[in-house]
Amino acid sequence: MKLTFPHMGTLDMVLSDLFSRLETDFIIPPKTSVKTVNLGTKHAPEFACFPLKVTIGNLIEGLEAGADAVVMVGGIGPCRFGFYAEVQNKILRDAGYDFEMIVLEPPTTDIKDFMKKCKKIAPKKTLWQIFQAVRVGWKKAVAIDEVEKKVLKTRCFEKNFGDTTAMHKKALAVLGKAITPREIQMARDKALSVIDGAKKDFENNPLKIGIVGEFYVLLEPCINFDIERYLGQKGIYLERSVYLTDWISFSKKNPVMGLSNDEVAKAAKPYLSHFVGGEGQATVGHVVKFAEEGFDGVIQLLPFTCMPEIIAKSVLPKIHRELDIPVLTLVIDEQTGRAGIITRLEAFIDLLWSKRKKKLSIVG
Numbered sequence: 001m002k003l004t005f006p007h008m009g010t011l012d013m014v015l016s017d018l019f020s021r022l023e024t025d026f027i028i029p030p031k032t033s034v035k036t037v038n039l040g041t042k043h044a045p046e047f048a049c050f051p052l053k054v055t056i057g058n059l060i061e062g063l064e065a066g067a068d069a070v071v072m073v074g075g076i077g078p079c080r081f082g083f084y085a086e087v088q089n090k091i092l093r094d095a096g097y098d099f100e101m102i103v104l105e106p107p108t109t110d111i112k113d114f115m116k117k118c119k120k121i122a123p124k125k126t127l128w129q130i131f132q133a134v135r136v137g138w139k140k141a142v143a144i145d146e147v148e149k150k151v152l153k154t155r156c157f158e159k160n161f162g163d164t165t166a167m168h169k170k171a172l173a174v175l176g177k178a179i180t181p182r183e184i185q186m187a188r189d190k191a192l193s194v195i196d197g198a199k200k201d202f203e204n205n206p207l208k209i210g211i212v213g214e215f216y217v218l219l220e221p222c223i224n225f226d227i228e229r230y231l232g233q234k235g236i237y238l239e240r241s242v243y244l245t246d247w248i249s250f251s252k253k254n255p256v257m258g259l260s261n262d263e264v265a266k267a268a269k270p271y272l273s274h275f276v277g278g279e280g281q282a283t284v285g286h287v288v289k290f291a292e293e294g295f296d297g298v299i300q301l302l303p304f305t306c307m308p309e310i311i312a313k314s315v316l317p318k319i320h321r322e323l324d325i326p327v328l329t330l331v332i333d334e335q336t337g338r339a340g341i342i343t344r345l346e347a348f349i350d351l352l353w354s355k356r357k358k359k360l361s362i363v364g
């Protein structure tokens, strides 16, 4: 059995590490590209949310490369993600692909089924060995996210254009080689100091922007036009509302972002008092938090037809009025072009600078 899976940011690095520990055969699909998006949009229903289309493209490319099994996670709603695996399975079979679909539902729904699927993925390992592999792999995944968070926060200070991106690649290569928990700890420290290696100028007082929105478009730079790199290289200080390990964490403690799900839900409560699926409530809570922390603005990334983010978007004008924080919503789908996104980002940055100057002149 040769497994494949969809891309989502650094997920390929995390899963490659885990499957290698489990001695599971796997194929990483080619990096998401225009071809991937075209394949997905050709086979998926027109009004499906955009991540479904892209992930179908990834899976087709993985199966074409020789995989004969797909691993996906399930979900319990209320957004459409819980049906992804079912819909992907049907679409890929209709398209003529023969493969095995392994869907890992949250262990809290059926622990026996979860363990059975784990054994299927790693037949050479005992459940205890699988647990240990996940435990150690998780440490590496958190370290990868910590490095990414540092890159986001410091790129705006780089003296030489592109240095931080180059250091990020080096830092990931350092982490990639680490196997044991001790090696991972040492590689984490080294990777963070590699990021420090890019020369910085801390004299400037950059605009501060928070990035919120649906997890897939937040985490996958090939789909969000790598706007974090674009903004960072424009000298904007960035923080993001969710990292990969925050999203897959069962603890609800969000190891990298730092804010627990409960804290974010509490912040969102005056505007959206219940869970609406995906990151909808988290988006609202994080906008409130970014406003409280004095950020200049927030960018919301919304895949076309994403129900939770549409709900979040509907309350953002109220937050803007009450907490005086501008929010730019970028809707992304297969029709979205980079030039349109960049034009809107530039206009938003101009607006934030003029707002900041106005504030300073009033204080002065």
Ligand code: SF4
Pocket: 049, 050, 051, 079, 080, 081, 214, 215, 216, 277, 278, 279, 303, 305, 306, 307, 308, 309
């Ligand atoms: S969060 Fe939105 S885009 Fe993501 S799966 Fe759910 S409905 Fe689709």
